[in-house]
Amino acid sequence: QKEVEQNSGPLSVPEGAIASLNCTYSDRGSQSFFWYRQYSGKSPELIMSIYSNGDKEDGRFTAQLNKASQYVSLLIRDSQPSDSATYLCAVVPGAGSYQLTFGKGTKLSVIP
Amino acid sequence: SQTIHQWPATLVQPVGSPLSLECTVEGTSNPNLYWYRQAAGRGLQLLFYSVGIGQISSEVPQNLSASRPQDRQFILSSKKLLLSDSGFYLCAWTGAGKLDTQYFGPGTRLTVL
Numbered sequence: 331q332k333e334v335e336q337n338s339g340p341l342s343v344p345e346g347a348i349a350s351l352n353c354t355y356s357d358r359g360s361q362s363f364f365w366y367r368q369y370s371g372k373s374p375e376l377i378m379s380i381y382s383n384g385d386k387e388d389g390r391f392t393a394q395l396n397k398a399s400q401y402v403s404l405l406i407r408d409s410q411p412s413d414s415a416t417y418l419c420a421v422v423p424g425a426g427s428y429q430l431t432f433g434k435g436t437k438l439s440v441i442p
Numbered sequence: 443s444q445t446i447h448q449w450p451a452t453l454v455q456p457v458g459s460p461l462s463l464e465c466t467v468e469g470t471s472n473p474n475l476y477w478y479r480q481a482a483g484r485g486l487q488l489l490f491y492s493v494g495i496g497q498i499s500s501e502v503p504q505n506l507s508a509s510r511p512q513d514r515q516f517i518l519s520s521k522k523l524l525l526s527d528s529g530f531y532l533c534a535w536t537g538a539g540k541l542d543t544q545y546f547g548p549g550t551r552l553t554v555l
Contacts, residue, residue, distance in 0.1 A: 364543065373532055373546040374486075418486070420544070428474055428493060428536075429501075430544055434485035 332357040332423040336433035344441050349406040351436050353419030356400070362422040363395055365404045368435065369415045377417075378404065409440045444469035448533050448547040455554055461506075461520040463550050465533030468514065472538040475516040477508055480530040492516060528554045 333356045343349045351365075362381055366374035378393040380386045380402065386393045392405040402421075406413055416435040423431050445468045455461060467473050477489040488501045490508035498508050505524060509517045516533055533547040 362542070366546075371551075373549045376543055376545065379543055428491055428499075429476075429488060432486045 332421075332431050334419055334421050334431050334433040336417075336419050336436045338434060339437040340439050341436055342439045342441055343409050345409060345411060347409050347440075349409045349413065349438055349440070351404040351406075351417050351419075351438065353402045353404075353421075353433055354400055355402070355419075355421045355423075355431070357421070357423040357431075358397075358400065359424035360397075360400075360421045361424070363393070363402045364420040364430070365391075365393060365402075366418040366420060367413075367415045368418060374418055406438075409438075411440045411442050414438055414440050444535070444545070446533060446535055446545060446547040448531075448550050450550060451548065452551045453553070455523050455552065457525055457554055458522050461518070461523050461527070461552070463518040463531055463533075463552075465516040465518075465547055466514055467535045470514070470535070470537065472513060473535040474538065475510065476534040476536075476544065477516065477518050478532040478534065480532065482529070486532070489518070523554045525554050528552055 335354045365378045367377050368374040380393040380395045383395050390407045394403045416437045418435045419433040420430040447466050474493050476491045478486045480486050492498050492510045495510050505520055507519050531550045534544045536544050
């Protein structure tokens with residue numbers, strides 16, 4: 331069974347620090363990777379997508395992908411209290427799939 | 443731009459009652475459509491997906507069913523709700539053809555009493 335694993339947390343960081351969220355996946359054929367943010371009681375919203383090995387930066391967010399290690403991460407620089415949410419890692423398990431496999435999410439708390 | 447709607451936003455239903463949740467997408471044609479459930483404190487569970495009108499794939503056997511009567515409309519139904527059906531129901535869409543970025547609707551919070 332194809333799996334996506336995340337540390338459930340909670341991960342607590344002080345305001346202004348870097349938050350590092352990690353995700354591993356089991357299917358070596360996975361091609362597409364996504365990070366979603368979900369505030370309590372709300373639906374997930376897309377933060378980043380990444381398809382190639384290396385780093386991808388968008389504002390305070392950086393996604394990192396290492397396909398050899400089957401590892402994807404999300405760094406949040408200058409963390410703000412408004413970043414407090416659950417972060418979901420999602421993976422497309424192989425070419426041609428119509429489904430995303432989601433991790434259970436990591437809860438992040440940014441302490442003012 | 444594309445927009446996805448879900449209704450109702452919240453619903454409280456007695457055990458054994460029927461259910462109908464609706465999802466519609468605007469601004470795109472022939473989207474792939476998905477129904478997920480998120481139980482309290484748990485991850486996203488894919489229930490159904492559809493790649494076209496009348497084409498439904500079920501991921502989890504249960505007392506729920508889905509239909510796609512129109513290109514941009516996706517309906518989740520049940521004839522008799524169970525307590526375990528309580529949760530946050532999310533509809534999502536992607537562009538036609540292959541899976542790319544998946545976008546979620548605002549969700550329906552269902553409580554079965």
